[in-house]
Structures are given as structure tokens and as C-alpha cells.
Amino acid sequence: MAILLNNDGRRHPDWKRALRVHLPEREVIEYPIIPDVKAIDYAIVWNHPKGDLRRYPNLKAVLSTGSGTEHFDRDTNLPNVPIVRLIDMAMADDMALYTLYWILHFQRQFETYRQQQSLQKWKRHPSPITSDYNICLLGLGAIGAIIAQKIANNGFKISGWSRSQKNLNGVTCLSGEEALPEALGMADIIVNCLPINTSTTGFLDYVKLSQMKAGAAIINISRGQIIEDDALLSFLDSGHISAAALDVFDQEPLPPGSPFWSHPKVHVTPHMSGATNPDTAAKIISQSILTLERGEAPNYLYQKQLSKR
Amino acid sequence: MAILLNNDGRRHPDWKRALRVHLPEREVIEYPIIPDVKAIDYAIVWNHPKGDLRRYPNLKAVLSTGSGTEHFDRDTNLPNVPIVRLIDMAMADDMALYTLYWILHFQRQFETYRQQQSLQKWKRHPSPITSDYNICLLGLGAIGAIIAQKIANNGFKISGWSRSQKNLNGVTCLSGEEALPEALGMADIIVNCLPINTSTTGFLDYVKLSQMKAGAAIINISRGQIIEDDALLSFLDSGHISAAALDVFDQEPLPPGSPFWSHPKVHVTPHMSGATNPDTAAKIISQSILTLERGEAPNYLYQKQLSKR
Numbered sequence: 001m002a003i004l005l006n007n008d009g010r011r012h013p014d015w016k017r018a019l020r021v022h023l024p025e026r027e028v029i030e031y032p033i034i035p036d037v038k039a040i041d042y043a044i045v046w047n048h049p050k051g052d053l054r055r056y057p058n059l060k061a062v063l064s065t066g067s068g069t070e071h072f073d074r075d076t077n078l079p080n081v082p083i084v085r086l087i088d089m090a091m092a093d094d095m096a097l098y099t100l101y102w103i104l105h106f107q108r109q110f111e112t113y114r115q116q117q118s119l120q121k122w123k124r125h126p127s128p129i130t131s132d133y134n135i136c137l138l139g140l141g142a143i144g145a146i147i148a149q150k151i152a153n154n155g156f157k158i159s160g161w162s163r164s165q166k167n168l169n170g171v172t173c174l175s176g177e178e179a180l181p182e183a184l185g186m187a188d189i190i191v192n193c194l195p196i197n198t199s200t201t202g203f204l205d206y207v208k209l210s211q212m213k214a215g216a217a218i219i220n221i222s223r224g225q226i227i228e229d230d231a232l233l234s235f236l237d238s239g240h241i242s243a244a245a246l247d248v249f250d251q252e253p254l255p256p257g258s259p260f261w262s263h264p265k266v267h268v269t270p271h272m273s274g275a276t277n278p279d280t281a282a283k284i285i286s287q288s289i290l291t292l293e294r295g296e297a298p299n300y301l302y303q304k305q306l307s308k309r
Numbered sequence: 310m311a312i313l314l315n316n317d318g319r320r321h322p323d324w325k326r327a328l329r330v331h332l333p334e335r336e337v338i339e340y341p342i343i344p345d346v347k348a349i350d351y352a353i354v355w356n357h358p359k360g361d362l363r364r365y366p367n368l369k370a371v372l373s374t375g376s377g378t379e380h381f382d383r384d385t386n387l388p389n390v391p392i393v394r395l396i397d398m399a400m401a402d403d404m405a406l407y408t409l410y411w412i413l414h415f416q417r418q419f420e421t422y423r424q425q426q427s428l429q430k431w432k433r434h435p436s437p438i439t440s441d442y443n444i445c446l447l448g449l450g451a452i453g454a455i456i457a458q459k460i461a462n463n464g465f466k467i468s469g470w471s472r473s474q475k476n477l478n479g480v481t482c483l484s485g486e487e488a489l490p491e492a493l494g495m496a497d498i499i500v501n502c503l504p505i506n507t508s509t510t511g512f513l514d515y516v517k518l519s520q521m522k523a524g525a526a527i528i529n530i531s532r533g534q535i536i537e538d539d540a541l542l543s544f545l546d547s548g549h550i551s552a553a554a555l556d557v558f559d560q561e562p563l564p565p566g567s568p569f570w571s572h573p574k575v576h577v578t579p580h581m582s583g584a585t586n587p588d589t590a591a592k593i594i595s596q597s598i599l600t601l602e603r604g605e606a607p608n609y610l611y612q613k614q615l616s617k618r
Contacts, residue, residue, distance in 0.1 A: 093464055101414070104410040155406075271433070
């Protein structure tokens with residue numbers, strides 16, 4: 001039997017190589033040239049064309065190359081097989097360290113010190129005490145939980161908000177719409193880890209951003225569509241939001257001329273907070289396939305429009 | 310009895326207030342106006358004038374407001390009483406997070422992304438895997454050990470070098486002059502945590518910096534005098550050292566016109582990596598005084614020119 005690889009429609013020699021290492025007994029067929037659709041028993045995909053996964057009559061499961069699920073959400077013609085999200089702890093750790101970098105950047109005023117250096121100015125500024133510095137994660141799914149834990153381990157005061165109630169060691173967990181103003185209002189930094197779906201698109205709008213503590217900063221590592229760009233820009237201009245570190249955008253690559261590129265309070269990075277490592281990812285995917293072959297259910301099964309936060 | 314406060318010869322209302330909170334039974338006398346030298350039983354000092362501590366006939370102990378010991382090293386006329394260094398875990402944690410910030414800055418190429426933003430350029434760059442990224446701390450004293458642990462806890466590959474052999478959980482500990490080329494040669498980032506004394510002044514000279522791995526970066530959080538400025542600048546210019554984050558300098562404040570201010574590969578911060586918090590510090594000092602009053606020895610006793618690393 002063979003594996004279909006369709007990682008965003010592009011060639012990925014590194015992925016192909018990694019899958020051969022971890023799944024040596026299977027041929028890897030790269031989309032779109034598929035000699036025999038009946039030979040495909042597993043499909044490893046990201047951004048597959050809608051309906052494509054129905055073409056393989058012997059498909060046993062679909063495995064995503066990422067943790068996001070939007071490519072499944074928008075496909076109304078999915079096969080009736082298990083769909084497995086990729087939750088790579090190494091990637092989650094990278095995202096946590098990315099988040100930590102910007103938390104420290106804001107807390108310790110490294111932007112001010114950079115400006116002072118250009119002016120040859122030597123002046124210390126007091127910083128908030130780490131254990132009093134309140135970081136609130138929106139979204140406590142598999143990735144958000146790992147990030148929350150890592151930030152907590154570094155001594156910050158950490159809270160998290162999710163649609164349904166979670167329980168995480170060392171993290172103040174809030175849940176439900178009614179708790180959101182409190183979560184937004186007490187944080188020095190809001191970190192958006194929400195998954196994208198119909199209920200989170202445009203979720204952080206003018207009203208919700210206005211509920212943030214005056215002078216707080218925001219970090220977006222999830223999806224650009226969750227924050228309303230115009231509302232964010234307006235609050236950055238007014239000073240209500242002091243700074244933003246944005247790794248994700250409504251349109252990627254971020255188009256030339258976007259106001260985010262040149263805004264003095266915005267830090268743009270090119271969706272690099274948690275790059276998928278084909279080698280660690282292929283290993284996890286191979287383990288999920290082994291689990292499926294044993295007739296068991298792997299972790300992180302995708303369920304359409306259920307438990308999305 | 311009364312406490313002498315001489316924190317660098319300046320007035321410190323915040324220190325005075327904090328000491329009154331934690332040592333309510335003692336009067337706090339601020340240098341240089343001392344109504345009665347016989348009333349002083351404890352001296353809390355930083356950068357005291359040489360020989361001054363001999364003036365108090367009833368002095369029971371000296372307590373430093375910092376972890377450094379250079380103000381004691383250069384005083385050849387110290388009283389024969391215990392001298393206690395201040396090792397504030399909150400300060401050490403701050404220094405660890407400062408170090409972590411620059412480690413992430415270099416590992417994840419945030420400088421490149423900042424430059425790309427100014428050019429409106431969207432391009433990802435691969436980063437070294439955290440568990441393969443080798444951080445070497447020079448100096449594994451009380452502060453260095455805490456920093457090493459925190460960096461290890463965040464998933465980095467961590468080694469440390471000290472004059473005498475140490476044993477720290479999760480840290481590859483090297484020791485002695487003969488192990489130094491190996492320690493310097495394997496690290497992607499060298500973090501200087503050595504204490505300043507006669508044997509560490511100018512320690513990181515041209516020869517030792519040449520032993521660093523090509524393209525490695527350096528972070529200095531200890532004392533400027535330990536790194537030879539000219540050698541560092543020469544290796545930054547040649548590219549052998551890729552970048553430097555410097556919090557400490559031979560002369561502080563760093564004088565206008567210093568090449569460090571304007572060097573494109575140098576990040577200057579104004580000795581802020583671990584600011585002393587008078588409140589937590591006064592609490593630790595008051596606990597040391599209570600320990601001394603019970604006739605016991607507090608932690609972190611200063612011993613002249615002994616066990617300096």
C-alpha cells in the first residue's frame with residue numbers, strides 16, 4: 001500500500017525523505033500524480049483540494065501535517081475515516097519560546113533599550129516583577145496548554161481562557177463568554193492561541209479589544225483572521241494597546257503596503273513561531289499510523305465543528 | 310543598635326523604607342552622616358570607601374546589597390567580621406530570563422526578521438533545534454547555577470565551565486583551564502557569568518575568544534572587565550563572533566562614542582539584567598541578620614580571593 005503526500009500542493013523532498021525513514025514499508029506518492037488511487041491507504045495532507053480525499057476508495061485515515069484544521073473545516077466532502085491532527089511537542093515548545101521571547105521583549109522594555117542604544121543613552125527602567133506580570137492565553141487546546149505551562153514554569157502569572165472549562169496545573173483557567181471580559185481585562189499580555197473556525201473568525205473585534213487592560217500588549221501565534229485588523233490598528237494608534245507581535249495574518253505572505261509592516265508598535269514575523277520539522281512530524285505520523293493499524297484511536301482526532309477551543 | 314546603609318554613597322529612600330519594614334527594631338543610618346559610630350552593629354553596603362568599615366567598633370557583620378564582591382576585594386582594610394553576599398533568587402531569575410531573551414534572539418534570528426520587516430520582506434529561515442543549541446555558561450557560582458538550570462529547563466543543551474568542578478542536574482559541567490578550549494569551542498552561545506577578580510580581569514582575551522566556535526554569539530551579564538573590548542570588537546568585525554549582547558561594561562555608564570553603542574552586531578543594555586529589588590533584598594538581608602544573631606553562619610559568606618568561581 002502507499003501513502004499520499006499532499007502538503008499544500010508543493011513538492012517536499014524533506015517530507016518525502018522523512019516519511020521514507022519512518023514508514024519504510026510504504027511507497028510515498030506525491031500529489032497530484034497518483035498512478036493508482038486504489039493503492040492509497042493513508043493520506044498526509046495540508047490544504048488539500050476540497051473533495052479530493054474522497055477519490056481514494058481504500059483510504060483508512062487522513063493525517064494532517066499541522067495542528068490547524070481549517071482545511072478540513074472548509075471541505076464539506078470529507079471521507080468517513082479518522083482524521084488526525086499533528087500535535088508536535090517540539091513545535092509547541094518552539095511556539096512557547098517564541099511567545100516567551102515577546103513577553104520578555106515587552107516586560108523588560110527591550111524596545112526602549114534598543115532606541116536608547118541608537119541615541120547612546122544609558123538609562124534603566126523599572127520592569128514589572130515576573131510573578132506579577134499577567135499573561136492570558138486565549139485558547140487552551142493541545143498547543144495552548146503546552147505554551148501556558150512553559151510560561152508558568154518561567155515564573156509568570158498565567159491565566160487562560162477557553163470556551164469549555166480546562167484544568168491546568170499552575171494556570172488560572174477561565175471559561176465561557178461571560179468570563180472573557182475578566183480574562184481580557186486583567187492581562188498585561190494577551191496571547192491568541194484560539195483555533196480558527198466559524199465562531200473565532202473576527203473574534204477579537206473592537207468590543208473585545210476594548211476590554212483589554214489599557215497599555216497591554218498582544219501576541220498572535222494562531223491565525224490572523226481571529227483578530228480584526230482595523231480594530232487592532234485603531235487601538236495601537238490610540239495607545240490602548242501598547243504593542244503587538246504578529247506571526248500570523250489574514251493574508252500570508254503579508255502583502256506589501258500592509259500597515260502592519262511599517263507600524264512602529266507592531267513586530268511582524270513570517271509565520272515562523274512553530275515551524276513543522278518534517279523529521280519529528282513524520283515520526284509522530286508513523287506512530288499514529290501504527291496505532292490505527294492496531295485498530296486503536298490515535299490522539300488528537302479531528303471532530304468537525306466540535307470542541308474547537 | 311543601628312544599621313549603617315551605604316549603597317554606593319547615594320540616598321536610597323526605597324532601601325531605607327524596605328529595611329524599616331523588615332528590620333523594624335533597628336534605626337537605619339545613611340552614610341555619610343553617622344551620629345554615633347559605636348551604635349552601628351550591621352553595615353549594609355555597596356562600593357563603600359576603603360577602610361570605612363573599620364570605623365565601627367561594635368560592627369557584627371557586613372551585608373552586601375549585591376552578589377558581586379569587587380568592593381570587598383579592593384579594600385585591604387576590612388574588619389574581621391562575617392561579610393555576606395546578597396544572592397537574591399528573584400534577581401538571579403531576572404538574569405536568567407535576560408539571558409534567555411538573547412539566546413532566543415540569536416537562535417530564532419529575530420534580528421533578521423526585524424530587518425526584513427523594515428524591507429517588507431516575508432521569508433522564513435530555519436533555526437537550530439533547541440535541544441541541539443549549545444549554550445555554555447562561564448562561571449557556575451550561585452547565580453550562574455540558577456541561570457544554567459533555567460536555560461536547561463527551557464530545553465536548550467547546556468554546559469558550564471568553572472574553575473573548580475561543579476555538579477548540576479542537566480548541565481554538562483567542565484572545569485579547569487585545560488577544559489576551557491573545549492567549553493568555548495562547542496558552544497553556539499557563550500554566557501559570561503564569571504565573578505570579577507584579579508584572575509578573571511581580561512580573562513576573555515584574544516586567545517580565548519579565538520577558541521569560540523566560528524559564528525557563535527556572546528552574552529555578558531557579569532562584569533565588563535572580564536572581556537577584552539578590543540579583542541571582542543575585532544572578532545565581531547571579522548565575523549568570527551556573530552553578535553554580542555552586553556549588559557556590563559568596563560566603564561559604566563558606557564561613555565558616549567564607545568564603539569559598542571553603534572556596532573551593528575552589538576546589543577547594549579544599561580546593566581539591567583538583574584536589578585536588585587530593595588524589598589526582596591531587604592527581606593533576605595534581615596533573614597541573614599537573624600541567622601547571625603542566633604550565632605549561625607548565613608549562606609554566601611564572602612571569603613577573600615577564595616572560591617571565586
